[in-house]
Amino acid sequence: MKIAVAGATGAVGQQMIMCLEERLPDAEVKALASLRSAGKVLEFKKKYVVEELTEHSFDDVDYVLGATENPITAQWAPLAVKAGAVVIDNSSLYRLDEDVPLVIPEINPEDIRTHHGIISNPNCATIIALVAVNALHRRWHVERMIVSTYQAVSGAGLQGIRDLENQIKDPSIPSVAFPHPIAYNLIPQIGGFDAEGYSSEERKMQNEGRKIWHHEKLLVNCTCVRVPTMRSHCESITLQFRDRPDLEEARELLKKAEGVVYADAPSEHLYPTPLMTSDQDLVYVGRLREDISDPLKHSLVLFCSGDQIRKGAATNTVQILERLLAEK
Ligand SMILES: NC(=O)c1ccc[n+]([C@@H]2O[C@H](COP(=O)([O-])OP(=O)(O)OC[C@H]3O[C@@H](n4cnc5c(N)ncnc54)[C@H](OP(=O)(O)O)[C@@H]3O)[C@@H](O)[C@H]2O)c1
Known part of the structure; x- marks a missing residue:
């Protein structure tokens, strides 16, 4: 072969x-x-x-x-x-x-x-999000996702890594891969913006999520942010389900979910971080909790991290x- x-x-x-x-x-x-x-x-x-x-x-x-x-x-x-x-x-x-x-x-x-x-x-952020939440979707059916991403510089290729390495040593060196300095900074733009003010990266999660899940009505509101980490994208995700979820059952589902490590003991400072997940093939999920802003109690919130060069x-x-x- x-x-x-x-x-x-x-x-x-x-x-x-x-x-x-x-x-x-x-x-x-x-x-x-x-x-x-x-x-x-x-x-x-x-x-x-x-x-x-x-x-x-x-x-x-x-x-x-x-x-x-x-x-x-x-x-x-x-x-x-x-x-x-x-x-x-x-x-x-x-x-x-x-x-x-x-x-x-x-x-x-x-x-x-x-x-x-x-x-x-x-798309790498889409893979990481969907692997993280797929078991919950299969159980309660996701209708809407609100996502904020924290995306590593290597998502912009080798030049993204070079920009961060250069600027850590000398912040006056301009970025090549980004529209602003990335060291000691973050940039709420990945790709170009459309007429409604969304970046191309932000559109991908909805469009690709619909196709992968065969779920035409999936709604996603995403804000993608480049952050000065080397690798592993992180995402904060609020999931609104058709059916009312159960927090304890969600924990059990995530412990068994394919491709997922459930890392969730916040009082012991255990939650996914980019350094924890770099150079690994599994997506880490933690900070699972009910969405206290949803009076109908149909929503859960979580944080995930996965190496976007590997699994993404x-x-x-x-x-x-x-x-x-x-x-x-
Ligand atoms: N980085 C990520 O985390 C990530 C995640 C998911 C998807 N992707 C996608 O994967 C693709 C590659 O991304 P990357 O981050 O690996 O980019 P990269 O580090 O910039 O690498 C680009 C590659 O393309 C090659 N290339 C450029 N011009 C070429 C040409 N005319 N003929 C043949 N090869 C050529 C380069 O070869 P030379 O060294 O010879 O220039 C290099 O090997 C992109 O479509 C990106 O959107 C990236």
């Missing part, structure tokens, strides 16, 4: 290679990136010489894991499909296309079967690949 990683030198691409080494160690992996990186050696458990991504890169490849920005993906993904490879893509380019499944393996693995050559990996991108992609291989 030969797997190409497109964008192998980036934050997600490098993590994909590490995840493949961990989970599918026998796979032959081809590292593709721009001409700038051709010949560069990536070293993890094994060494990989980076090749320039060209129209011939996919001739001998079974699967392509995509980790490039939308305009670059638009150039290579159709070529990969034409060459007979299956693409699992991390950009947002195809996520809402009708014939492209959008998959979180813990939630909608059956959707993988409907692919026509491309499967999309959801690379791990989720490799899990999709594992499901594809299992069904072959």
Whole structure:
């Protein structure tokens, strides 16, 4: 089995290679990136010489894991499909296309079967939120989510990490990945804004959540904020359910939920934090409580954190690949 990683030198691409080494160690992996990186050696458990991504890169490849920005993906993904490879893509380019499944393996693995050559990996903040709350949704049915995110700089790729590292040493160095300094700061903007004042990142959770849960009426009000942490996005989430939830049962559901660690003992200072969850594949959930502002008592509040380069991108992609291989 030969797997190409497109964008192998980036934050997600490098993590994909590490995840493949961990989970599918026998796979032959081809590292593709721009001409700038051709010949560069990536070293993890094994060494990989980076090749320039060209129209011939996919001739001998079974699967392509995509980790490039939308305009670059638009150039290579159709070529990969034409060459007979299956693409699992991390950009947002195809996520809402009708014939492209959008998959979180813990939630909608059956959707993988409907692919026509491309499967999309959801937005990282969406994956972390939906894994965190899926067991509660299955029990009481989420009608509305109010979300505030605290998103790490690595969500903006390697340049986001460089900006924070530079500015910690010298705050006068300007940001390249962000519209403001990020060290000793936070920025309530991720992506461009639309006419209603929402950023592109804020729209993703509602649009993608509806598709993943097959829940057309899901309502999401999201505020996305970039914060000066290196990796692992955190989210404060208020869930309004159709049915009245029970707090004690919610705790028990979260203890058993797939992909979740229930870390919730606030009096002992136990709740999810970015450092606790970095470089892990599980989403941590804590601070679970009733929403005291809801007189109908149909709402719960929680805080979650998950490594968005791993579970929000690379791990989720490799899990999709594992499901594809299992069904072959
Ligand atoms: N970072 C996250 O947490 C995260 C989470 C979920 C989804 N995503 C999505 O995943 C994708 C990758 O994000 P990232 O954070 O890994 O970005 P990144 O660190 O900036 O990496 C970008 C990658 O794209 C490659 N690339 C650029 N131009 C290219 C070209 N012309 N041909 C081939 N490769 C080219 C780069 O190669 P060079 O080194 O040669 O320039 C690099 O490997 C994006 O669509 C992003 O939205 C990111």
